[in-house]
Amino acid sequence: MASVPSAARVVIIGGGVIGCSVAYHLSKLGWKDVVLLERKQLTSGTTWHAAGLIAQLRATANMTKLAKYSQELYGNLEDETGVATGFKRVGSITVALTAERKEEIFRQAGMARAFGVEVEEISPDEVKQRYEHLNIDGVTAGVYLPLDGQGDPANIALALAKGARQNGAQVIEKTLVTGVKRDGRCITGVDWEQGAETGHIACDMVVNCGGMWGHQVGKMLGVNVPLHACEHFYIVTEAIPGLTQMPVLRVPDECAYYKEDAGKMLLGAFEPNAKPWAMDGIPKNFEFDQLPEDFDHFEPILEAACERLPMLAEAGIHTFFNGPESFTPDDAYHLGQAPEMDNVWVAAGFNSIGIQSAGGAGMALAQWMETGEKPFDLGDVDISRMQPFQGNKTYLFERSKETLGLLYADHFPFRQKATARGIRRTPFHHHLFERGAVMGELGGWERANWFARDGQEPEYQYSWQRQNFFENVRDEHLAVRQNVGMYDMSSFGKIRVEGRDATDFMNHVGGGQYDVPIGKIVYTQFLNREGGIEADVTVTRLSETAYLVVTPAATRLADETWMRRNTGDFNVVITDVTAGEGVLAVMGPNSRALLQAVSPNDFSNDTNPFGTAQEIEIGMGLARVHRVTYVGELGWEVYVPSDQCGHVFETLAVAGQDFDLKFCGMHMMDTCRMEKGFRHFGHDITSEDHVLEAGLGFAVKTDKPDFIGRDAVLKRKEEGLRSRLVQFKLTDPEPLLYHNEPILRDGAYVGHLTSGGYAHHLGTAIGMGYVPCPAETVADLLASSFEIDVMGTRVKAEAQLKPFYDPTGERAKA
Template sequence: MDLPTQARVVIIGGGVVGCSVAYHLAKLGWSDVVLLERKALTSGTTWHAAGLIGQLRASSNMTKLARYSAELYTGLEAETGVATGFRQVGSISAALTAERLEELHRQAAMARAFGVPVEELSPDDIKARYPHLSVEGVTGGVWLPTDGQADPANIALALAKGARARGARVQERVRVSGIAKAGRRVTGVDWVADDGSAQGHIACDMIVNCAGMWGHEVGRMAGVNVPLHACEHFYIVTEPIEGLSQLPVLRVPDECTYYKEDAGKMLVGAFEPHSKPWGMHGISPDFEFDQLPEDFDHFEPILEAACTRMPMLAEAGIHTFFNGPESFTPDDAYHLGLAPQMDNVWVAAGFNSIGIQSAGGAGHALSLWMEAGEKPFDLGDVDIARMQPFQGNKTYLFERSKETLGLLYADHYPYRQKATARGIRRTPFHHHLLNEGAVMGEAAGWERANWFAREGQEREYRYSWKRQNWFENAAAEHRAIRENVGMYDMSSFGKLRVEGPDAEAFLNHVGGGDFSVPVGRIVYTQFLNSKGGIEADVTVTRLSETAYLVVTPAATRLADQTWMERQRGDRSVVITDVTAGEGVLAVMGPNARRVLQAVSPADFSNAANPFGTAQEIELGMGLARAHRVSYVGELGWEIYVGADMAGHAFEVLREAGRAHGMALCGMHAMDSCRIEKGFRHFGHDITSEDHVLEAGLGFAVKTGKPGFIGRDAVLRKKDEGLAARLVQFRLTDPEPLLYHNEPILRDGEIVGYVSSGNYGHHLGGAIGMGYVPCRGESAEDVLASRYEIDVAGTRVRAEASLRPIYDPQGARVRGDAEAIRDTAA
């Protein structure tokens, strides 16, 4: 077998995603591209995919990639001569409950914000477009005319042919048997022919893991974590139905079903609530175009509901009962990007039953990332760096996969928490909080108190698109922070110790702030990329002449540590994750100082401990470190205490707080307070795509300091002027709720969407943030317009502000007593 001994990149896996990566790299001019497929192209999952091509995804950029896929598939047939079968038949989603209808209407509003054609439908409208459907119990729906369906295998084969035509080598029946590594880099792959007739080694500059349900195993060979697990996925295909003509794709998520007409037959598939994990003991090396054993008992309840919903199915014979494996990730988002554990191992895997509609865009985005060495736009939703190390645990993946397949069609309620594979990461205060009525949520595997139930109140979520059962609990916690004092657990936030003789110089290179500060000083800043986009939003505390503590959001700890590691070069610096070593309790509110003075002899006055400084303190009978910072816009301290003394610290603070009416608070209250103050949420309000100046964070970047990443982009933007501004909005109607992605209308025209939202309990209405285009305009021009937010199809008037609506002067954080009284009044 005449395979090359050297390549720029080796792609492992010849499903639709691997073929797309090869196609797009070749299109960029990469000639020495080698794709290795262990059996035949498409023989894993691609060949039996349903081929639904939806264009509306959960975020703007994911929608952009899905739309790119549809556009690509439209032209592939003319380019390659391989028929992709792409037909733009449109799609209907039908709701059976009022809650689902609100979800669909919110999705329709989001579609308008993202530029995707959409139309809300009544039950009669649905019946007119889909006469075979019983609309009994249907509350309404939405129509997406640009959605469609296609032939999955032929799309992959067309991409492979296009890749070959541009010089890529696509080789079937060759298995990767080993991966050679040197430090943090792969140096090549060993291969063996499927029939054992040949073997060899390809030295390469990088690899791309596109191995689908084998992606976890291939990841381990390469020394990287690729968390995914295969599940059984069921559908039936009927015998030909007389008179059946082309129909839109139909989804009835409340019954877990989707329907696709294909060549006069109906395909009916399901995403059942409790799925069946598969492949726990490995996948047979002979697996190729294989089907799994039928399990009619498992599928029967879904099919019975489908026959009632579409009566013609009851008369049609079943031609095929299909059961095939597909891979699912812990959060139902696929994996894309450069793996954190290695510096030249890329991943595109775990597509959660949306591989066909995603493959074109994913291959395009990854190829641009590989070419430039930087993300082409924000890919945080799918960046594999979001995955925590423990999520590669096979038992965890088995338990979580029971739920994730069904979540595709479950109600996507705001604040919905995963029910499986819970309780893995617990802060030192976990049992204390549970004893006090905490209702836990999960972030990056951490169990976090989201809200506190009252005595006798059920301690679980009751989900809704309206006010949920904890709304008043969070409101009371919010008021405690604003009016008195509250305490919440921040232990899950990432804590990275940066230490060594070059620590100061290194941070001054990687961060926009000035870290040449005295010991005990806290610097709030961002890590920027070369375009001035925000890679991380951090606070950095100088602990000593040679050591700093970088605090990051829980979900981005690994990504932020990886970013720093890759910028370190030959500097003498060690970066260590110390998150689990310290518990952190935030004591926030006008009376925070009184509580702390009751438990510590330290001086917490403005003179001795001004905002933005940290000090070592005695606390009760133990030791701690008090950081005077705030994410809620009030006077307060974050108390860092070693895990060994954390329980004692909690008990001492809790007891002292009782005398001052201190409330225990959760993450929901923290978030509602931060959005009133206009503080940004990383991943929503600020991302790698958002310029730090347009995000309103120029104050945290010190351009007088030379040599930091992104400095030139910041200076250019100052010269060019802003193209957009991040604006804070308050709805004038106190009833509607904002979450994210609601369209922003300026003088009646959609100009953007809400990046994050929550309820402002102090301000008396929902608060949202969002970018508004403003090229050539002053701040006054931006604010002179009339603004509305589209909430599920209803336009709601909104007040706009470029300064924090709550305490714009920041007096409360600084502890200015007179100003605080004025603000409270």
């Protein structure tokens, strides 16, 4: 066995395809002293039994970019290393058996065009022409991607490992990492065991590529890596005479995928109710192992498959395989720097798409480790999106039953997870629930998304058309526009920053000016060194030495981590106080009158102008009101100590009866903010979107010195903008927009919508998205003709940079 060095720049734990890819890409960047430690043999966990499907199209532009990179890498690896990867572009076909699935896959095809992926929508007869063995009874349509591929999973990993070695990395098998030595927020080295021999390797960084062991490896390293192994089934037939190379076939409505390989057919399943595995831990001797057969569990999939592909009924089964795969709570993998530690990185939890993801994920992580900053937006997979409670084993067990099947479930807009619910509840939860709230979930928070009417079933009925809550949201939307509505914002993150250097620290980490009077609220961004947006927050000065930073619920941990990593020598204390206060947003033209009815305080513009906060009495309790809005109306966010939330809610609800107060949900907030042109972090603004091109230059104060991103802002001002975030309004009121629909400018595809929704006040669908326009004037840009591709149909759209609703912002300042 290879000897383990005493020191390394980086230790990679885990020798599956992901660990091998990270080692390969770091060594390609010229890193020396890269050491990969594998407990048994390379690929012996889950890589060796993967199906090896290699698709290009993913849910977002950057995930698609990474998948396409993987394909290109695997195509060239054989020449570089001499190891055959088995990679070949065989194409793929996805077929729909319902009208709803047809809309889904046709919308995905539009998205593919926006992302530069070659795609073709095909009829059932055209499906049959490309896949002669398929029974097309019930098939409504198909989508064909000619450049999708398949490969040999184990050999891809071994080729990456060989490439890493060729560039100087050490890949050492049969070496178990047993523990670590730690100094504060850093791992200083790892302990290892190689047979009877033990030792220690000092290191600067550690990467957790532990696959289905990633959760327990994370615990050893002091970081949270939520994932759980599930049983994953497939069969391989005996050789079928005359069977030639076929495209990969997916029939998601029957939970099945098919792959021809060497004259045999592989049938795999993503069944809706999966079987979690190894609740008590993965056996220590697990190596190239498979799990017991469960034919009863797989039989319904096989029966449908024999109808869909009649040749299967005649073919003998050569292999019935059951092997574990790891799944995360949201079906997105984990990548990046762990929030809890400063030198621990993660690449794990690939949800059965590890082969097609490994190349791109390894490349992105290596670049991130090289520069210390994300090479492009990786918010979908950034490990910091995971909440601490999501490492709970019981939670992971329950959620993993669902997430495996969700890969092939209908991906309806607004679809909510059904398992592991009710964990994080705001102080107003039961008050809202009693009034008909239909809950959604984000980051574990139960949030009222919409309110059912009397006699209406308080549950989602999913569709790609107008869903059962469409009119409910319209009523809530118009109540906020015309009268007064109230909704719960308690799930938004609340981070307290205090200390003698609080002002100087905030002025370093944020683009705004925070040396403001006590009670002043600053809307602002935290920028990276390229001028991209790391966080989109409001900051309220509470005292001479204390600020409250309010963040989106999903990014609270990421935003807190960004601040912590940039504290330097500033004397500040950063504390998550999210659970300490409930927040009710009271919004609309009559919001001032409602608040004056329950409080003796003055809510006039003289005392409480827009962008300021004040302490108030409310009912028989106390609160703090922030005069800001995410819906574009006169209104206040009411911050209430958690112990008084019930009282304050009841006080507002009773008084609200005289004002016809409407209880509202998060869907209303989203439709109103889009109508007002307000950006949504993670959709419209990300770490790779320059703050000026996002139209947020007003929030950046370049006259102050030395804040993160200042140089990049000044440079882009001097060079000129390369693109702009444009707002679109469809001229036809019928089509619906969700996001990712392609944007056409003068007939050419130029981008995709980052947000999309229905503007109930305007009476049509709206969206926003970036349009490249280097060296162009705004007049030139807006003089163009714009269309949005909705399920293959081009719909004319009006375009402007200002909001379509209240462009001057007068209503919020009334």
